[in-house]
Amino acid sequence: MAQLELVAVPTPTGQPLDGLLYQPSGEVRGAVMLFHGNAMNFYVGASRFLPPSLLDLGFTCLAYNRRAHGTLATRNSRAPEGNAIATVAQSIEDNELARNFLHDRGLPAPALIGHSNGGMLAVRHAADHPDTPALVLLSAHRGGKSMIERGSRTGLLAGDRFDELSAEARRLVAAGRGDELMLFPGWWHVMTARVFCDQLDNLPDIIELAPRIRCPVLYLLGSQEPAELYPLQEFAQRCAGPVDTAVIADCDHFYNGVDTQVTATVTEWLDSVMPARPGRAGPPCR
Known part of the structure; x- marks a missing residue:
């Protein structure tokens, strides 16, 4: 068995x-x-x-x-x-x-x-x-580096607010607030600003x-x-x-x-x- x-x-x-x-x-x-x-x-x-x-x-x-x-x-x-x-x-x-x-x-x-x-x-x-x-x-x-924007265009992640939410995540990280949670209109709906920037920059x-x-x-x-x-x-x-x-x-x-x-x-x-x-x-x- x-x-x-x-x-x-x-x-x-x-x-x-x-x-x-x-x-x-x-x-x-x-x-x-x-x-x-x-x-x-x-x-x-x-x-x-x-x-x-x-x-x-x-x-x-x-x-x-x-x-x-x-x-x-x-x-x-x-x-x-x-x-x-x-x-x-x-x-x-x-x-x-x-x-x-x-x-x-x-x-x-x-x-x-x-x-x-x-x-x-x-x-x-x-x-x-x-x-x-x-x-x-x-x-x-x-x-x-293009995956998050591509996914957002299909309704995932940042959806039609990709530019706005990307800029906000960068601003929070630069201000030392990267661990703050952000809400997103598409799946997977929530992540920290730091993780969103990480996904933008570091996906293989x-x-x-x-x-x-x-x-x-x-x-x-x-x-x-x-x-x-x-x-x-x-x-x-x-x-x-x-x-x-x-x-x-x-x-x-x-x-x-x-x-x-x-x-x-x-x-x-x-x-x-x-x-x-x-x-x-x-x-x-x-």
């Missing part, structure tokens, strides 16, 4: 990365890290519905919260944490800490599965770790990173998603390694009602590009 273990990966700020480690009952074929999307967590979306099928293939799976989980939350005090106050640098660091956790368990370099913002971060992680055996991008957004750009990605990639989109935000073809053209693409019909950004089809697409692809059988998982990640 497969084993499920609640884990807490320590971080320098004292906010652990809570998660669930799924361990197959037999020999381990490989490892998978699952990167959740903005304001999500390890027990919703793809981080929840994919691991049981990946277990059946012999993969140990780590689904975990970054410090940028949820929107605003508390833990064992009244100190806030979550997506509204976490930085891009912390998210990049969190993925390194999760990889180190798997290494310390003696597991091989993990395949990466990232949804939305987690997909963008997975591209950055794969670029930093050439031993990544496979990369699955589930509606990975483009990132980069998956198009710029694509030439550094040499492992096999699956880039999956829903048919209802705007190409401006999710550059499937542009990434595939610039990627150094082989890229397979899939567009799921009648599918929104969160895969509502089509999780079975998404699961089949992802598991069949991983099974084809990571053919090592149980007992041949390779050396631990470094």
Whole structure:
């Protein structure tokens, strides 16, 4: 019987990365890290519905919260944490800490599965770790310095008040008030001025990173998603390694009602590009 273990990966700020480690009952074929999307967590979306099928293939799976989980939350005090106050640098660091956790368990370099913002971060992680055996991008957004303005034009984030709210966030940061919360007309509705400026300035750009990605990639989109935000073809053209693409019909950004089809697409692809059988998982990640 497969084993499920609640884990807490320590971080320098004292906010652990809570998660669930799924361990197959037999020999381990490989490892998978699952990167959740903005304001999500390890027990919703793809981080929840994919691991049981990946277990059946012999993969140990780590689904975990970054410090940028949820929107605003508390833990064992009244100190806030979550997506509204976490930085891009912390998210990049969190993925390194999760990889180190798997290494310390003696597991091989993990395949990466990232949804939305987690997909963008997975591209950055794969670029930093050439031993990544496979990369699955589930509606990975483009990132980069234009992403927040592009997203706002579609009604997210600052909406039609992008210029106004960007200027206000810059003003608050310059005045030493960067930790003040700001309200936004679109999803994800609230964040500090400092985090909004951080999102404007520091998101990894998956198009710029694509030439550094040499492992096999699956880039999956829903048919209802705007190409401006999710550059499937542009990434595939610039990627150094082989890229397979899939567009799921009648599918929104969160895969509502089509999780079975998404699961089949992802598991069949991983099974084809990571053919090592149980007992041949390779050396631990470094």
